[in-house]
Amino acid sequence: MLDSETNSATIADPKVVCRDVSVSYSGKQALFDIDLDIGSHQVTSLIGPSGCGKSTFLRCMNRMNDVIDGCVVTGSISVDGVEILDDEIDAVQLRRRVGMVFQKPNPFPKSIYDNIAYGPRIHGLVRGKDELDEVVQTSLERAGLWEEVKDRLLQPGTGLSGGQQQRLCIARAIAVRPDVILMDEPCSALDPIATARVEELIDELKRSYSIVIVTHSMQQAARVSQRTAFFHLGIVVEVGETEQIFTNPRDERTQGYITGRYG
Amino acid sequence: MTDREQSTGIAVDSAEVKHARKRYRAERRFRMYGVAAIAAAAGMLALLVISIVATGWTAFYQHSIALDVTFEAKVIDPKGGRDPSVLARADYRKLARASLRKLFPDVKKRGDKRKLYGLLSIGVDQQLAELVAADPSLIGQTRRVEIYASDDVDSFLKGFIDREAPESDRRIKDKEIAWLDKLETDGAITSHLNLRFWTKGDSREPELAGFWGAMVGSFFTLLVTLALSFPVGVLAATYLEEFAPKNRWTDIIEVNINNLAAVPSIVFGLLGLAVFLNFFGLPRSAPLVGGMVLALMTLPTIIIASRSALKAVPPSIREAAFGVGASELQVVTHHVVPLALPGILTGAIIGMARALGETAPLLMIGMVAFIVDIPGSVTDPATVMPVQIYLWADSPERAFVARTSAGVMALLGFLMLMNALAVILRKRFERRW
Amino acid sequence: MPNSDAHIVRSYSDELQNISALVAKMGGLAETILTDAMTALVKRDADLSTQAIQADKRVDNLDAEIEYQVVRMLALRQPMAVDLRSIISALKIAQSLERIADHAKNGAKRALVINQSPPMDATRGIVRLSDVAREMLRSVLDAYVNSDAEGAVKVRDRDEDLDVLYDGYFRECLTYMMEDNRNITAATHLLFIAKNIERIGDHCTNIAENVYYMQTGERLSTARPKGEDAMGLKAE
Numbered sequence: 001m002l003d004s005e006t007n008s009a010t011i012a013d014p015k016v017v018c019r020d021v022s023v024s025y026s027g028k029q030a031l032f033d034i035d036l037d038i039g040s041h042q043v044t045s046l047i048g049p050s051g052c053g054k055s056t057f058l059r060c061m062n063r064m065n066d067v068i069d070g071c072v073v074t075g076s077i078s079v080d081g082v083e084i085l086d087d088e089i090d091a092v093q094l095r096r097r098v099g100m101v102f103q104k105p106n107p108f109p110k111s112i113y114d115n116i117a118y119g120p121r122i123h124g125l126v127r128g129k130d131e132l133d134e135v136v137q138t139s140l141e142r143a144g145l146w147e148e149v150k151d152r153l154l155q156p157g158t159g160l161s162g163g164q165q166q167r168l169c170i171a172r173a174i175a176v177r178p179d180v181i182l183m184d185e186p187c188s189a190l191d192p193i194a195t196a197r198v199e200e201l202i203d204e205l206k207r208s209y210s211i212v213i214v215t216h217s218m219q220q221a222a223r224v225s226q227r228t229a230f231f232h233l234g235i236v237v238e239v240g241e242t243e244q245i246f247t248n249p250r251d252e253r254t255q256g257y258i259t260g261r262y263g
Numbered sequence: 264m265t266d267r268e269q270s271t272g273i274a275v276d277s278a279e280v281k282h283a284r285k286r287y288r289a290e291r292r293f294r295m296y297g298v299a300a301i302a303a304a305a306g307m308l309a310l311l312v313i314s315i316v317a318t319g320w321t322a323f324y325q326h327s328i329a330l331d332v333t334f335e336a337k338v339i340d341p342k343g344g345r346d347p348s349v350l351a352r353a354d355y356r357k358l359a360r361a362s363l364r365k366l367f368p369d370v371k372k373r374g375d376k377r378k379l380y381g382l383l384s385i386g387v388d389q390q391l392a393e394l395v396a397a398d399p400s401l402i403g404q405t406r407r408v409e410i411y412a413s414d415d416v417d418s419f420l421k422g423f424i425d426r427e428a429p430e431s432d433r434r435i436k437d438k439e440i441a442w443l444d445k446l447e448t449d450g451a452i453t454s455h456l457n458l459r460f461w462t463k464g465d466s467r468e469p470e471l472a473g474f475w476g477a478m479v480g481s482f483f484t485l486l487v488t489l490a491l492s493f494p495v496g497v498l499a500a501t502y503l504e505e506f507a508p509k510n511r512w513t514d515i516i517e518v519n520i521n522n523l524a525a526v527p528s529i530v531f532g533l534l535g536l537a538v539f540l541n542f543f544g545l546p547r548s549a550p551l552v553g554g555m556v557l558a559l560m561t562l563p564t565i566i567i568a569s570r571s572a573l574k575a576v577p578p579s580i581r582e583a584a585f586g587v588g589a590s591e592l593q594v595v596t597h598h599v600v601p602l603a604l605p606g607i608l609t610g611a612i613i614g615m616a617r618a619l620g621e622t623a624p625l626l627m628i629g630m631v632a633f634i635v636d637i638p639g640s641v642t643d644p645a646t647v648m649p650v651q652i653y654l655w656a657d658s659p660e661r662a663f664v665a666r667t668s669a670g671v672m673a674l675l676g677f678l679m680l681m682n683a684l685a686v687i688l689r690k691r692f693e694r695r696w
Numbered sequence: 697m698p699n700s701d702a703h704i705v706r707s708y709s710d711e712l713q714n715i716s717a718l719v720a721k722m723g724g725l726a727e728t729i730l731t732d733a734m735t736a737l738v739k740r741d742a743d744l745s746t747q748a749i750q751a752d753k754r755v756d757n758l759d760a761e762i763e764y765q766v767v768r769m770l771a772l773r774q775p776m777a778v779d780l781r782s783i784i785s786a787l788k789i790a791q792s793l794e795r796i797a798d799h800a801k802n803g804a805k806r807a808l809v810i811n812q813s814p815p816m817d818a819t820r821g822i823v824r825l826s827d828v829a830r831e832m833l834r835s836v837l838d839a840y841v842n843s844d845a846e847g848a849v850k851v852r853d854r855d856e857d858l859d860v861l862y863d864g865y866f867r868e869c870l871t872y873m874m875e876d877n878r879n880i881t882a883a884t885h886l887l888f889i890a891k892n893i894e895r896i897g898d899h900c901t902n903i904a905e906n907v908y909y910m911q912t913g914e915r916l917s918t919a920r921p922k923g924e925d926a927m928g929l930k931a932e
Contacts, residue, residue, distance in 0.1 A: 062586070064585060064586070067581075092589070092590050093588070094588075095585065095586060095587070095588035096587075100582075100586035101586075102579060102586065106580060106582065108580065108584070108598060109580075109602065118589075118597075119588060122588065122589055122597075123588060172583075173586065173587065176588060218776060222776075246776050246777060247776075247777060247780060248777065248781070248912075248913025248914070259703070259775070259777050260703050260704050260708065261703050261704065
């Protein structure tokens with residue numbers, strides 16, 4: 001247990017609890033004994049230089065690393081008290097509970113409607129066309145996209161602008177009613193206006209979901225998150241309230257990173 | 264240096280400019296080489312096509328000699344029973360010869376008579392039998408019938424035999440020319456589209472030989488090839504690309520597939536002979552075995568093409584599908600394979616086109632036999648288009664030269680059709696992501 | 697500079713250094729004005745007074761320059777953590793220094809008026825006050841330049857001494873006024889000067905708190921040492 005005075009890796013009422021999480025790719029260790037809690041109904045941002053392991057850590061939480069050959073994850077990650085690294089836990093079911101949005105908007109090359117409907121369909125979450133229509137509409141509404149696309153639901157999702165595509169991907173993620181949404185640099189391919197829309201959406205969504213976002217933009221982390229964790233060389237250097245991290249970081253390395261100094 | 268400092272912008276005659284000019288010259292030269300290379304290739308192709316068309320186009324029409332044939336009942340059906348088997352076996356040649364004799368009453372000598380009869384195709388009896396079979400009421404009547412000219416006469420009428428050449432060098436002698444001239448002035452010689460070529464099987468007689476049998480044989484063979492190699496190839500590629508662990512075994516398999524693609528096709532023929540014919544005892548000369556051999560040959564091509572098509576599907580689509588909780592099979596069947604399908608189909612069609620043009624392995628399994636009948640199923644003896652071309656090219660008769668080229672044209676036509684289909688499929692189903 | 701490590705973007709470091717150099721320069725100028733004003737008062741030197749009054753304009757200009765630089769950096773560099781704190785502190789310290797220079801200038805102006813009256817003993821008493829204030833100003837500027845949070849805390853503690861001195865001087869002036877009512881004009885002016893000096897001490901305390909925050913990221917506890925003032929009012 002870390003000292004909560006200097007490093008608040010643990011919090012009261014966590015949604016996801018990660019303890020001693022280590023990851024190695026084909027024998028090369030990428031993450032070392034990560035302890036981190038993800039709070040309910042708040043945004044946690046993971047920052048750090050490229051290759052520090054923040055994306056790897058994010059992918060542990062919905063076991064996307066399973067897909068990669070030679071990737072070994074050890075330690076414990078529990079979502080709502082359920083240990084998800086157990087072999088008995090079905091990764092497919094887990095990924096319904098823990099959705100993901102990727103760096104590059106990646107809608108399926110299908111219609112907007114089918115993009116949203118795909119998840120509910122394969123998980124058997126809806127009965128009948130009416131219910132599916134409703135899920136599609138509410139998901140798009142929650143993603144703030146409904147007004148823009150309601151007249152062209154049957155047109156391909158790939159025809160939307162980059163920002164709209166990313167919001168479509170968010171709508172697709174929330175269509176399966178997850179508890180946690182993981183976002184891997186969701187705005188890195190977007191212009192500032194589209195970024196602002198997505199950030200506003202994240203702010204809106206945190207009421208219903210627990211959100212973890214990996215970002216290279218410290219301003220973005222500062223704008224959208226309540227808690228921030230700084231990763232460096234595969235460890236968590238510092239975790240804390242976002243405000244504290246950005247005004248008064250306790251660790252020299254954090255300070256060096258966020259102020260842009262040689263570390 | 265001072266020079267450069269003084270000039271405010273673009274110097275006209277500095278070393279830099281000279282260097283730039285040199286670069287542009289090199290670029291222009293390079294482009295010229297490229298254009299020359301393409302022109303050379305296009306020229307060769309044009310030469311090939313022109314030479315084939317020039318020799319082959321005459322095979323698409325044919326000459327006939329119109330005769331007033333009296334369908335004498337006592338020759339065709341002496342008993343009057345109108346029994347089809349009796350009608351089929353009657354001596355129709357006699358009727359045609361009688362008509363000829365009527366036209367040229369002064370031909371008396373046996374040798375001359377044979378020459379006179381030789382103006383007509385040997386298939387005249389078959390031609391008349393078909394007419395009677397179609398309409399038995401013809402018996403007893405006299406009708407003007409257009410009877411195929413023999414291949415030599417046809418060649419003569421198409422201008423391949425020089426009238427001025429010494430008689431001993433010609434296959435058509437002076438007497439025959441005189442008869443033909445008379446027939447021509449009578450208006451008895453007609454030329455028409457050669458429908459037989461597209462509707463009949465092979466024959467020893469060029470004027471009767473058709474390509475249809477080979478086309479049907481090719482169709483059955485390719486059907487078998489497609490039915491075997493496409494599902495097996497796509498499944499193998501999908502498994503290797505999406506599911507198989509990456510280890511030494513899969514590496515070995517991959518290397519072997521690539522090697523297999525480079526194996527000469529005759530080897531597959533030998534394999535087919537040893538395994539399918541000798542060991543399993545499957546029928547010789549049948550499209551079934553041909554298709555199986557060609558399927559073996561096409562399989563590596565399809566696997567390699569399918570794998571690269573699957574590889575080209577961006578990983579972001581897989582991630583997206585995994586991200587919403589699709590299982591591995593769902594990711595592959597719902598997203599990856601449909602996106603790779605245009606590429607897979609293109610690969611398959613190109614493999615099929617190669618199989619369509621393949622000859623060597625089929626020679627090994629006996630599909631080189633002379634077959635007159637149109638095959639009705641995959642187990643009937645058959646030949647295929649390229650083998651038919653090979654057979655005709657081997658035949659001595661003058662008229663087979665044109666037929667060979669006509670066969671090549673038909674084959675090229677089918678190949679172009681298949682390639683066009685591949686392009687259309689790719690354009691039609693190509694998706695952007 | 698609060699942090700010796702260089703930024704990856706060198707011009708960013710240069711700009712930060714520029715701001716703190718401006719603050720240090722401004723502090724030096726404010727200190728000179730204070731010294732000159734007090735010397736002019738004691739030595740009855742009208743020229744020096746005028747010089748001090750003139751110098752205040754330069755302080756105002758520097759304050760405007762620092763404000764401009766701070767706004768510019770906030771907009772263009774989006775500073776974080778220690779950089780953010782040092783930039784904000786620079787802005788606030790510059791404001792305090794500007795007030796300090798104002799108070800000192802006011803002293804110089806009053807010195808011109810006092811010099812119209814005959815010399816009086818009370819003038820010397822004010823030197824004790826101004827020496828403490830000047831010492832505080834100098835120390836706090838040293839603490840700023842050397843990024844010395846401890847030094848800043850010490851400066852803050854000295855404000856109490858100044859308050860005590862001020863209270864004593866207040867009573868002294870009252871005594872002079874009661875002694876001879878012709879002294880009232882000069883003594884009142886002296887009293888205002890003393891009040892100004894006491895305010896300078898408060899501003900030094902503010903600066904010290906800003907230096908401490910800039911260095912540590914924490915605020916000093918608000919329970920700041922404060923004595924009972926001469927009017928018998930309890931400080932909050």
